[in-house]
Amino acid sequence: MKADLLPAIMKQFQLRQDSIHGIEHWRRVGGLGLMLAEKTGADRNVISLFAYLHDSKRENEFVDLEHGARAAEFVTELYKTGKMSISEKQLEQLTYACRYHSDLNAKSDDITVMTCWDADRLDLWRVGETPDPARLNTDAAKVPAMIEYSGQMTKDFLKGDR
Ligand SMILES: [Fe+2]
Numbered sequence: 021m022k023a024d025l026l027p028a029i030m031k032q033f034q035l036r037q038d039s040i041h042g043i044e045h046w047r048r049v050g051g052l053g054l055m056l057a058e059k060t061g062a063d064r065n066v067i068s069l070f071a072y073l074h075d076s077k078r079e080n081e082f083v084d085l086e087h088g089a090r091a092a093e094f095v096t097e098l099y100k101t102g103k104m105s106i107s108e109k110q111l112e113q114l115t116y117a118c119r120y121h122s123d124l125n126a127k128s129d130d131i132t133v134m135t136c137w138d139a140d141r142l143d144l145w146r147v148g149e150t151p152d153p154a155r156l157n158t159d160a161a162k163v164p165a166m167i168e169y170s171g172q173m174t175k176d177f178l179k180g181d182r
Contacts, residue, residue, distance in 0.1 A: 021068055025103050029076045032094075041075040044177065045143055049074070052170055053139030059160035062135035065106060066113045069095075070136040074118045085122075092119035124155060134158050142167065145174035 030043070037043050050071035057064050077090035092115045098104050099111055106114070117136040120126035128134055134157035142161060144151050151170065153162040160166060 021072070022103060022105065025098065026072060028098065028103055029072055033076055034079055035081065040081055040146055041078045045075065045146065046072045048143045048146075048173060048177065049139045052142045052173070053135055055169075056135050056139055056142075056158060056160045056166070060131050060135045060158050062132040063110060063113065066110050066117070066132050067136060067139065069104065069106070069114050070117050070121075071139065073098075073114070074121050074136070074140060088119050088122050091121075092116075094118075128157075131158070135160075142170035143174065145171045146178075 030037070033042070035042060050068050053062070053067035053071055054064055056062065057067055073095055074091050075087065077094055078084050078087045095104075095111070095115050095118055099106070104111075113130060113132045113136075116128065116130070117133045120128075121137055121140055126137075128137075138156050138158050138161035141151050141156060151161075151167050153167070156162045
């Protein structure tokens, strides 16, 4: 990730940094996504960008149906202004993953997009929800050990033991 990208994302973020959709969530999604990528072969660059961008256009912590679409537009804008050095294929994967990440009916057969969505859903523990394997896309995320690991990660985080 380019050095000036995170400041550009943070500058426009409307919620508190420590909100349930804030930077600590983004960091965990990035960590979980890269771990899943070892098994799925997903594009690591897209995973990291997705982690820090997918919720960056949220305007509230509750129902904000358009935040995925706004994130996708933000991705395009950042790409056009040279803040991301990615290929057109990566741009397409990232935009699609951001646009539809909170739409449970959305489908993709792109392993990178599927891995992005799973990384986000594995961090549902933070709001007291156990990730449901039926709503996960990749075999790597569905295994009980991975779901347990993500839960432990959140518990450690909430204890302040990162
Ligand atoms: Fe998220």
